Amino acid sequence: MNAFTHGPAGLRLVVHCDGACIGNPGPGGWAATIKVMDGDQEISRTEVVGCEPAKTTNVRMEMSGAIGALRALPENDGTPVAVFCDNDLVSKGMNEWLPGWIARGWRTAAKKPVANVDLWQELLALSAGRVVTWYWLRGHAGDPHNEEVDALANAAAVRACQETQLP
Template sequence: MNAFTDAPSGRRLVVHCDGACVPNPGPGGWAATIKLMDGDQEISRTEVVGSEPAKTTNVRMEMSGAIGALRALPEDDGTPVAVFCDNQMVSRGMNEWLSGWIARGWRTAANKPVANPDLWQELAVLTTGRAVTWHWVKGHAGDPHNEEVDALANAAAAKAMRQAQAG
């Protein structure tokens, strides 16, 4: 049970996001769903999908799914946002590591450059001042919301592969 998603009342935005590459690294796709909820009632729903026909990585596409969702959110009115993703790098990065990376000038605790700093920096900007919580869900484990964005991301990655082969 999750106190955030199982709340009986209150408006909140619930985001599910995912990314995929075919192969990894290779052309990629990402997807997210954004649901405005009031209690257990869905008020509105938005899907955002994107792709990258150039060579990219699964992690970059996972991060791009979160970025695409955050960019598509309505203007901040104080509504809390919960982001669910199946990539622990993204959820742990946002929950555990981000503040340390920023304090160390985008370097890890081992004093190595952070991978994908451009995307981490964008995530930091997009979440500044918003009430955003990050949650990891196990991928390919039957969560219908995760399975939905996984299918959308894989379709976007397949489209990117076709574009790359045609280009």
């Protein structure tokens, strides 16, 4: 439990996102849930799911889950957003590493190009002007929201795998 998901009255958006790959690289899927919350009361809920039949990676699918969620958010009215993901690369990237990457021209501290720069730039653009807080949570540790998006992302990855086998 966390103060963002359970707390005093006040609107906030709570996002859980995940990605999955069959093989790495391989066909992949992603999913997210978006809940409009007022205190402990869920006002509305949206699911977004997508897949990539071409070879992709687990990290790209994790990032795609966050992108899909941010694309599906309601119009920005200043409502704070919490994004929960079980890939610490996504949360650390958005919380810690992004300013350095930008300052170094999208290079890491080791002066190598940032992997998946296209997706990082999209996450940056989609979160611009919003109050977004990124949280890491341990995957497969019994969090029901994470387990739900994990199942949705894996089902999308299976669909992507089936699409690659179509004649």
